[in-house]
Amino acid sequence: MSSTLQTLDRGLLALKIVSEHNEGISIAKLAEELEVHRAIAYRIVATLESHALLTRTQGGTLRLGAGITLLASRFEPQLHAVALPLLKTLAKATRATAFISLSQGEECMVTLVAEPEEGMLRVGYRVGSRHPLTQGAAGIAILAGRAPKEEDSPEVRQARADGYSLTRGQLQRGAVGVASHIPTTRSGIGMEACVGVVAMDDLDSERAIREVKTCAKQLAELIGQ
Amino acid sequence: MSSTLQTLDRGLLALKIVSEHNEGISIAKLAEELEVHRAIAYRIVATLESHALLTRTQGGTLRLGAGITLLASRFEPQLHAVALPLLKTLAKATRATAFISLSQGEECMVTLVAEPEEGMLRVGYRVGSRHPLTQGAAGIAILAGRAPKEEDSPEVRQARADGYSLTRGQLQRGAVGVASHIPTTRSGIGMEACVGVVAMDDLDSERAIREVKTCAKQLAELIGQ
DNA sequence: TATTTTGTTTCTATAATAGATAATGACTGT
DNA sequence: ACAGTCATTATCTATTATAGAAACAAAATA
Numbered sequence: 001m002s003s004t005l006q007t008l009d010r011g012l013l014a015l016k017i018v019s020e021h022n023e024g025i026s027i028a029k030l031a032e033e034l035e036v037h038r039a040i041a042y043r044i045v046a047t048l049e050s051h052a053l054l055t056r057t058q059g060g061t062l063r064l065g066a067g068i069t070l071l072a073s074r075f076e077p078q079l080h081a082v083a084l085p086l087l088k089t090l091a092k093a094t095r096a097t098a099f100i101s102l103s104q105g106e107e108c109m110v111t112l113v114a115e116p117e118e119g120m121l122r123v124g125y126r127v128g129s130r131h132p133l134t135q136g137a138a139g140i141a142i143l144a145g146r147a148p149k150e151e152d153s154p155e156v157r158q159a160r161a162d163g164y165s166l167t168r169g170q171l172q173r174g175a176v177g178v179a180s181h182i183p184t185t186r187s188g189i190g191m192e193a194c195v196g197v198v199a200m201d202d203l204d205s206e207r208a209i210r211e212v213k214t215c216a217k218q219l220a221e222l223i224g225q
Numbered sequence: 226m227s228s229t230l231q232t233l234d235r236g237l238l239a240l241k242i243v244s245e246h247n248e249g250i251s252i253a254k255l256a257e258e259l260e261v262h263r264a265i266a267y268r269i270v271a272t273l274e275s276h277a278l279l280t281r282t283q284g285g286t287l288r289l290g291a292g293i294t295l296l297a298s299r300f301e302p303q304l305h306a307v308a309l310p311l312l313k314t315l316a317k318a319t320r321a322t323a324f325i326s327l328s329q330g331e332e333c334m335v336t337l338v339a340e341p342e343e344g345m346l347r348v349g350y351r352v353g354s355r356h357p358l359t360q361g362a363a364g365i366a367i368l369a370g371r372a373p374k375e376e377d378s379p380e381v382r383q384a385r386a387d388g389y390s391l392t393r394g395q396l397q398r399g400a401v402g403v404a405s406h407i408p409t410t411r412s413g414i415g416m417e418a419c420v421g422v423v424a425m426d427d428l429d430s431e432r433a434i435r436e437v438k439t440c441a442k443q444l445a446e447l448i449g450q
Numbered sequence: 451t452a453t454t455t456t457g458t459t460t461c462t463a464t465a466a467t468a469g470a471t472a473a474t475g476a477c478t479g480t
Numbered sequence: 481a482c483a484g485t486c487a488t489t490a491t492c493t494a495t496t497a498t499a500g501a502a503a504c505a506a507a508a509t510a
Contacts, residue, residue: 003490004272006466007232007498012276019299028456037500042457047229051237052329052355060456063416064300066327066334070353072297074244075289081247082282102294184277184291222282228459231497232467252487262469267488285487454509460502467497471490478485 010034014044015053015064024061080112082222087114087195090215094208096199097123100219101138101179103192107131108139123175123198137177140165141194145181164209174201178208180216195219235259239269240278240289249286301416305337307447312339312420315440319433321424322348323440326363326404328417332356333364348400348423362402365390366419370406389434399426403433405441420444 017033018025025033031041045062048054052067083100090098091114100112107130115122133139134153143152144159152160159165164180171177179196195216197208242258243250250258256266270287273279277292308325316323316339325337332355340347358364359378368377369384377385384390389405396402404421420441422433 003268004275005232005236005268007230008236008269008272011230011233011236012272012278015296016276019296040499043228043230044233047233047237049330050229052334053237055329064296066329066336068296068300069305069336071240071244071289071293073352075293077247078288082288265468
């Protein structure tokens, strides 16, 4: 049983609480939510502040600090470093272009791509391209990863049940996409990501589905619990 | 003198160290860098891991976890997505390194950077670097965005009157910085931002000033609601 | 003016942590 | 199969870092 550190744990909890209060939160209230003495909350805040993870506005309310963006900017490269080998394997196994997309608001954005080395024609999928979540295998896979909602389309429900989504020609005529949600955090809504492949109509979809699902599982283990 | 908590401080330092190692880092090495006993490092890691801020790959190396993106998504979500294209345009137009800085207590911190594609030499400006608000174009621009005060330096008054600040060699010999405050409705709740460029002495400052001011206005419209 | 709230400091008991040590298992190379 | 690493976790105790109380000034509020 790996033990954790109380002080660090409380500090991180404080960070989380502040992040959940969009309008900001006072130290007094933070202390209350943490169930610690006010003096302790001050010390926690001072420490987080010194790392720029928290900042106090003139009103004295707490908000997330700019240091968060620094960490965030370093997260994506690390994700890529881990994911690229897997993506290459996926591309090779399916002979299709493999990708990882992240949700960004009501869109999803391609952040990493691996193209197959062989094959006459390959489907290019540009890093940085975006689509609405409701369109294309990637977006549907991400929606399927969310908690069920009334307004979910049949495709999304299907994808949720199957653990993958397959679309034909939604983004491009003659293109097939297969994607699967990457489950990341056990509690709460962390990052939303999916992995998939795109190819011409000739894709061996049976195999692609299998490979994509396997890859999603592997990625889930690598990225977070 | 507000005191900080050692355990929390170490934990955050650990997070920072991991973020700096793109290839991942082992617990043993982390312990070394933290200058603590390995057993302690294990406890720190366990705690950070329980908050999904850190994860361990099968090799045992440490990387940032998906929890980071959750925090980041709660930190001024609009700002970065919206700002990057504008920043790239600014970098191209001025042939200088464009940046956005946020205030963080009595310092300001660079959160987003776009470097020009052409040009032999470029000035690097690292995301995450911090300076006192009183130093450098960015800090002065932020101070100029605040309500006038008695203790404002002449530079700040000047910048407030002009709508921009220009400094030479304050942060680095031979470097010129131009920055302009981004007025937002959210400034009331603590977010203070500025946009600017840094370059070698050869900057076309006339043009840079114009472009930076325009960019600040555009950003204000996009961000401020 | 009285009263509450906020921000900070000082103090001390004690609980939490540091750090050593050791046991365990997985892997490595011989 | 063997000794020798290394990673990981568990156990233990001295001591330190922290918790929490208390006190207090300053600001805000009534």
